[in-house]
Amino acid sequence: MSKYFYCLLSVMLVFSCTSKKEILYLQDADQYSNKEISYVKSTIQPNDVLRINVSALIPETAIPYNKITTGTGGASVELMQLDGYLVSENLTIKFPVLGVLSVAEMTTQQFSEFLKHKLEDGGHLINPSVDVRLINAKVTILGQVGQPGTYSFTEQNITLLQALGYAGDLTINGKREDVKIIRLENGVQQVAHIDLTSADWLNGPFSFIKPNDTIIVDPNNPKVKSAGFIGNVGTVISVVSILLTTVVLITK
CATH class of the missing domain: 1.10.12 (Lyase 2-enoyl-coa Hydratase; Chain  A, domain 2)
Structure with missing residues (x-):
């Protein structure tokens, strides 16, 4: 018997074993220490919600160029749209006094500079200050993670590992050698395959998450079997x- x-x-x-090599993150991380960080600058996309604040030396002169806030204080996209500017599919917003403005192929910082010069050059304001922030940045994380879902973030830059941390990390059944990132930017869809057990992606274009990215963690071989x-x-x-x-x- x-x-x-x-x-x-x-x-x-x-059918149940997972090797140590399949579980550990960044196994060659020492080779990438002391590397200079290249931060990601995301361009404004359709359905982004922008908060734009215009100020001037004489505060009263800037009032016509600001939306009157509703004071809702809510966190949902629907409530934020009341105080922000929703970017259209044509990558435009409707701005007070100035009318329809294009935000195509601009980051929030670039659009801030563009709007500042437009207000100055058009004789609207003298030396204005313009602050533009994206207020509905989010990432969707699906598959073999602790808590799949869509997560909002307010930071200008978050890393892939930070995003996975929001979802409670990969489960023991998550396939660490092939994490997929789907990115839609400027009308073009990209799909990246990231091997979390290696560190060679740390200096690549997908080391930082961009708003509206989708991360998919497939089950590993033992889980599939x-x-x-x-x-x-x-x-x-x-x-x-x-x-x-x-x-x-x-x-x-």
């Missing part, structure tokens, strides 16, 4: 017990 037991044990190990066969430890014990009992009865 012992040979049957060892056969069953071998099957269990094949066990799907519909051996789902968890309890199931394993039950299956082995039944098989051993059957073997004992047959061999009596």
Whole structure:
């Protein structure tokens, strides 16, 4: 009977084991220490919500160029749109006094400079200060993570690892060698494949997350193999017990 037991044990190990090499992050990280960081500058995209604040030496002169805030203080996109400027599919916004303005191929900082010069050159304000912020930045994380979902962030830059941290990290069943990032920017869709067990992506274009990115973590090979066969430890014990009992009865 012992040979049957060892056969069953071998099957269990094949379907349930994950090697150390498949789990550890950034296994060659020491090679990338002291590297200069290149921060990502995201261009403004359709459906972005911008908060634009215009100020001047004489505050009253800037009032016509600011939206009257509603004071809702809400965090949902619908409420933020009341105080912000929703970017259209044509990459335009409707700005007080100045009318329709294009934000195409501009970052928030570039549009801030553009608007400042437009107000000055048009004789609207003298030496104005313009602050532009994206207020609905979000990333969607799906698959084998602790808490899949869509997460908002207010920082100008967050890393891929920070984003995964929002979702509670990858589960033990997450495929770390091939994390997919789907990015839609300037009407072009990109799909990147990131190997988290290596550090060679740290200086690449996907080391920082851009607003509206989607991160997908597929199940690893042991999880795929066990799907519909051996789902968890309890199931394993039950299956082995039944098989051993059957073997004992047959061999009596």
